[in-house]
Amino acid sequence: MVIIEPMSLTHEEVDHIAQLARLSLTQEERDRYCEQLSAILDYAARLQSVDTHAIPPTSTVLLTRSLLRADEAHHGLSTEEVLKNAPAAENNQFRVPPVME
Numbered sequence: 001m002v003i004i005e006p007m008s009l010t011h012e013e014v015d016h017i018a019q020l021a022r023l024s025l026t027q028e029e030r031d032r033y034c035e036q037l038s039a040i041l042d043y044a045a046r047l048q049s050v051d052t053h054a055i056p057p058t059s060t061v062l063l064t065r066s067l068l069r070a071d072e073a074h075h076g077l078s079t080e081e082v083l084k085n086a087p088a089a090e091n092n093q094f095r096v097p098p099v100m101e
Contacts, residue, residue: 007041009034 014034018025088095
C-alpha cells in the first residue's frame with residue numbers, strides 16, 4: 001500500500017495560477033480555490049498510486065460492439081418532392097439569390 005501525502009497549494013501558488021489565467025481573485029475566492037485545487041491534486045495523486053500494470057492499455061468499461069445501424073441503400077426523393085417546399089425553383093433546381101455580381 002502506498003501512502004500518499006496530501007498536496008496543499010499555497011496562496012502564492014494559487015495567485016500565480018490566477019495570474020496565468022488572467023483572473024483577479026477576492027480573498028474568499030483565493031481561499032476556496034486553494035482548498036479546491038488542493039483536493040483535485042490529492043485525488044490525482046491517489047489515482048497515480050493505483051497499480052494498473054496488469055491492465056492492458058486498450059482496456060475499456062464501454063461496450064465493444066458497434067451501435068451504428070447497417071448501411072443500406074434506399075431510394076431518395078424525386079426532384080419534384082425535393083423542390084416542393086423550396087421557396088423558389090427553376091429548371092428543376094433551387095433558385096437562390098446571386099452572391100456575386
